[in-house]
Amino acid sequence: xxxxxxxxxxxxxxxxxxxxxxxxxxxxxxxxxxxxxxxxxxxxxxxxxxxxxxxxxxxxxxxxxxxxxxxxxxxxxxxxxxxxxxxxxxxxxxxxxxxxxxxxxxxxxxxxxxxxxxxxxxxxxxxxxxxxxxxxxxxxxxxxxxxxxxxxxxxxxxxxxxxxxxxxxxxxxxxxxxxxxxxxxxxxxxxxxxxxxxxxxxxxxxxxxxxxxxxxxxxxxxxxxxxxxxxxxxxxxxxxxxxxxxxxxxxxxxxxxxxxxxxxxxxxxxxxxxxxxxxxxxxxxxxxxxxxxxxxxxxxxxxxxxxxxxxxxxxxx
Amino acid sequence: xxxxxxxxxxxxxxxxxxxxxxxxxxxxxxxxxxxxxxxxxxxxxxxxxxxxxxxxxxxxxxxxxxxxxxxxxxxxxxxxxxxxxxxxxxxxxxxxxxxxxxxxxxxxxxxxxxxxxxxxxxxxxxxxxxxxxxxxxxxxxxxxxxxxxxxxxxxxxxxxxxxxxxxxxxxxxxxxxxxxxxxxxxxxxxxxxxxxxxxxxxxxxxxxxxxxxxxxxxxxxxxxxxxxxxxxxxxxxxxxxxxxxxxxxxxxxxxxxxxxxxxxxxxxxxxxxxxxxxxxxxxxxxxxxxxxxxxxxxxxxxxxxxxx
Numbered sequence: 001x002x003x004x005x006x007x008x009x010x011x012x013x014x015x016x017x018x019x020x021x022x023x024x025x026x027x028x029x030x031x032x033x034x035x036x037x038x039x040x041x042x043x044x045x046x047x048x049x050x051x052x053x054x055x056x057x058x059x060x061x062x063x064x065x066x067x068x069x070x071x072x073x074x075x076x077x078x079x080x081x082x083x084x085x086x087x088x089x090x091x092x093x094x095x096x097x098x099x100x101x102x103x104x105x106x107x108x109x110x111x112x113x114x115x116x117x118x119x120x121x122x123x124x125x126x127x128x129x130x131x132x133x134x135x136x137x138x139x140x141x142x143x144x145x146x147x148x149x150x151x152x153x154x155x156x157x158x159x160x161x162x163x164x165x166x167x168x169x170x171x172x173x174x175x176x177x178x179x180x181x182x183x184x185x186x187x188x189x190x191x192x193x194x195x196x197x198x199x200x201x202x203x204x205x206x207x208x209x210x211x212x213x214x215x216x217x218x219x220x221x222x223x224x225x226x227x228x229x230x231x232x233x234x235x236x237x238x239x240x241x242x243x244x245x246x247x248x249x250x251x252x253x254x255x256x257x258x259x260x261x262x263x264x265x266x267x268x269x270x271x272x273x274x275x276x277x278x279x280x281x282x283x284x285x286x287x288x289x290x291x292x293x294x295x296x297x298x299x300x301x302x303x304x305x306x307x308x309x310x311x312x313x314x315x316x317x
Numbered sequence: 318x319x320x321x322x323x324x325x326x327x328x329x330x331x332x333x334x335x336x337x338x339x340x341x342x343x344x345x346x347x348x349x350x351x352x353x354x355x356x357x358x359x360x361x362x363x364x365x366x367x368x369x370x371x372x373x374x375x376x377x378x379x380x381x382x383x384x385x386x387x388x389x390x391x392x393x394x395x396x397x398x399x400x401x402x403x404x405x406x407x408x409x410x411x412x413x414x415x416x417x418x419x420x421x422x423x424x425x426x427x428x429x430x431x432x433x434x435x436x437x438x439x440x441x442x443x444x445x446x447x448x449x450x451x452x453x454x455x456x457x458x459x460x461x462x463x464x465x466x467x468x469x470x471x472x473x474x475x476x477x478x479x480x481x482x483x484x485x486x487x488x489x490x491x492x493x494x495x496x497x498x499x500x501x502x503x504x505x506x507x508x509x510x511x512x513x514x515x516x517x518x519x520x521x522x523x524x525x526x527x528x529x530x531x532x533x534x535x536x537x538x539x540x541x542x543x544x545x546x547x548x549x550x551x552x553x554x555x556x557x558x559x560x561x562x563x564x565x566x567x568x569x570x571x572x573x574x575x576x577x578x579x580x581x582x583x584x585x586x587x588x589x590x591x592x593x594x595x596x597x598x599x600x601x602x603x604x605x606x607x608x609x610x611x612x613x614x615x616x617x618x619x620x621x622x623x624x625x
Contacts, residue, residue, distance in 0.1 A: 020437055026512035027430040031442050034427040037482050041459075042449035044466075048458025062461065107354065113347030125608050126355035129362070132607045133600055134541035134559040140566050140596055141361035144368065144381050150589060152364055155380035188358060192615050216340035249544065257567055272456050277548060282457045289455025297452045317447060 052286035072287035081271070082288065089246045089267040095179050096186075096247070097239040101232060103187050108194035109220055124195075127188030139253030142181055143168075171264040174255055178265060182250060197231045198224060234307060234314045241303035244295045248273065268292050362604070369393070369594040373587030381589075392587055392594035399576040401555070402598060409558040412477050413539040420481040421532045425524060428490030429516050434499065443491075450484040460548060475549035476557065480538050486531050489617060493527025494520065530613045540603060558599040565595050 021028075052072055054065040076082040107127070114120040130138070145152045146167045154164040167173055201224065209219055248269035255261035256270055268288060275285035300316075308315035336344075364381050369392055371385040379386065396402055427446075431439045453459075469475035497520050505515035521528075546560035556564065564571035572588055575595070 024436055024438065027433060027436045028438065030426045030430040030513060030516065031438075033423045034446060034482060034487065035442065037423070037478075038446055038449050038484075041479055042453070045454035045458040045462045048461055049454050051458060051461065061465070107351070110343075110347035110350050113344045114351060115344075119348075123351045123355035125611060127358045128611050128614075129358055129604070129607065131614075132537065132541075132603050132611075134543060134562075136543050136559050136563040136566065137596055137600055140562070140592065141365065143566075144364055144593075145361060150376055150380040152381050155382075158380075184357065187354070189614075189618075193618050196615075196618075213337075215337040216343040218339075220343070253563075269456075276457045276460050282461060285457035286455055289457055293453055293455055300451055317444070 049286060049290055051282050052290045054283060056283040058280075068283075072283045073291065076284060076288055082291065085266060085268045085271050085288070086244070088265060089269075090243055092175070092178065092246065092265070092267065093239070093243045096182055097236060097243070099179065099183055100186055100190055101236060101239075103183055104190035105194050105225075105228060105232065107187055107191040108198055109224060111191065111195055112198050112224075124188070124192075127191070129188070130185040131189040135249030135253045138181065138185060138250065142177070142254055146177070168258065168261065171255075171261050174261050174265050178251065178254060181254065182247065185250070193235070194228060194231065197228055201227050230311060234311060237303050237307055238316075241300040242296065243299065244268065244292050246270070365593050365596050369590060369597050371590060373590050376587075376589045392590035393598070395576050395581060395587070395591060396594050396598060401575060402561070402595070404555045405558050405561045405599075408473070408555050409540060412473065412542075412557065413536050416477050416481050416539050417532055417535040420486070420535045421528060424482060424486050424490045424531055425494075425521065425528060426516060427487050428492075428527075429494045429520055429524075430512075431487070432491045432494045433502065433512075443488075446484045446487055463549060470549055471552050472549070473553075476542060476545045479545055480535070480542060486534060489534075490524075490527055490531050493524060493530070497523045526613070526616060529610075530617045533610050533613050534617060537603075562595055562599045566592055 048062055051062045051065075053067060053069060054062065055068050055071075056062065057065040073082075111120055111124065114123070143151070146154075146165075148154055148164050148166045148168060151167075153167075157164055167177070206219060206223055209223055214222065246267035246269040248267075251262070251265065251267055251270055252273065255265060256273075262270060272285045272289050272292075275281045275288070304316050363383055367383045367385055368376060368381040370388050370390065371382055372387050372389055372391065375382075375386050430436055431443050431446075433439060463475055464470045467475075469478075501519050501523065502515050505519045510518070541559055542557055543559040543563045546557050547563065550556060550560065561571075561575070565575055569588075572586060572591060573584075576586065576591070
């Protein structure tokens with residue numbers, strides 16, 4: 001209707017625009033609290049990114065501090081820290097993405113094999129528990145299992161007459177521990193999506209394959225896995241879009257307070273957190289944060305473009 | 318879902334007739350693997366639970382345990398007598414209730430408006446909200462804004478407000494609202510109801526699964542919150558539960574502050590069992606409640622939360 005009026009007179013265009021605004025006033029008002037919220041907490045911090053380009057002075061504030069160009073970026077880049085943070089963040093995420101999805105698919109397929117409904121429900125509920133607890137408790141759980149004095153692992157080792165493992169004295173085993181804890185916490189949750197997808201497979205297809213004499217492994221290989229492929233591809237792609245975003249809560253609560261442990265596994269979020277909260281070095285923190293945001297932004301846009309080509313229904317925007 | 322489950326059970330009855338060798342092998346692996354994984358998922362909790370009822374001397378001599386050698390509730394007594402845990406409980410419950418109620422209402426209102434096909438600005442506003450998840454300012458500018466501009470340091474609003482909404486929850490709610498038939502809105506209009514009236518009286522009652530799912534995500538976020546607290550509530554005496562646990566786990570002084578000095582020598586505290594008892598008390602409500610609400614979280618994942 002608006003198009004028709006526009007072709008009539010310029011005045012009509014103006015009237016239609018006003019009319020449209022008036023007609024949707026209630027819906028606009030309904031969106032206003034959320035709009036104000038996102039302005040206050042997501043858009044308002046954006047000008048503050050400028051702190052990455054100044055030598056921040058607390059008394060002068062961000063915008064009156066001395067402009068230093070890219071010096072803050074140079075500082076973290078030249079020391080090699082930026083590269084090691086990026087490398088750690090990406091490598092951990094790659095490990096998480098590959099292993100998370102592999103294990104989640106495995107669990108989903110095996111869950112389908114469980115015949116007893118009761119057994120399936122109870123085990124699924126048990127596997128879901130770690131998703132619901134805070135990362136603080138995860139830190140305490142890991143400490144209770146692994147610390148060298150009272151930890152469960154060393155209680156068992158002592159009983160077996162073996163030497164205790166002093167895992168909190170060296171950084172070497174922590175990449176593996178972090179990955180295992182991540183799998184422990186996320187697999188129950190991740191497998192739900194795949195389990196729902198398996199349940200969605202037309203039972204007639206599986207039935208037909210069994211009449212044709214397909215065995216268990218053949219069913220998995222030729223029916224279940226191919227039908228999960230779109231789900232796997234989409235989830236993997238979106239995970240790749242977030243590959244520079246670290247799981248701060250997990251890292252911080254496992255190793256964040258112990259320099260011996262965190263130095264070899266330091267990720268971008270931990271560095272930014274320390275620089276902000278402990279060192280009050282806002283300019284460096286913001287430089288690293290901006291670098292991460294920009295890469296993340298480019299990656300998400302790229303991934304979305306790819307998904308749009310593959311499966312337009314699943315694209316984000 | 319219910320229908321598929323039924324199909325699947327019918328399939329079982331067919332498969333019972335024609336199972337091959339590898340079917341049995343995979344089924345066997347399934348039972349073993351899932352049993353181990355499920356037990357491993359709850360094992361650390363059982364350790365914490367068992368050790369929380371153990372005496373400090375036994376923990377130090379024998380380590381953590383599933384079954385306490387000398388069952389006692391000293392650590393719990395000490396946590397409860399300290400008294401301040403109830404203040405933390407009160408704070409966390411209040412924040413969870415207020416934050417979830419406010420966040421839920423705004424998310425539902427916005428989500429409903431943004432899926433209305435006759436709302437010409439829906440795409441512009443959706444993108445405005447969605448963009449916040451694509452590009453963020455980062456921690457340092459956010460921290461400076463909250464402390465220097467809003468002056469929210471040591472203010473509970475610094476925790477309450479940032480957890481109230483996210484673009485993801487609004488999109489999730491929008492997708493739930495899409496499943497409410499548009500005809501209901503149309504008939505409401507014909508009856509002369511305003512858009513807000515339609516939302517409140519007609520759509521809200523139909524939106525219960527969405528409200529439950531988004532509400533539970535919000536409530537879990539508030540209950541488990543420690544991160545914003547670690548940024549902004551460092552000098553508060555009454556702390557949210559998980560941040561209290563965080564401090565007790567990480568700082569010896571906080572452990573001493575958490576108990577009342579008239580009951581025990583604070584320099585000779587049963588620190589290990591105290592940590593365990595605090596962990597159980599701060600997490601207990603979740604462990605009891607989550608089996609009953611987990612299906613709503615599953616709903617959140619499968620309702621097509623991906624699409625914006």
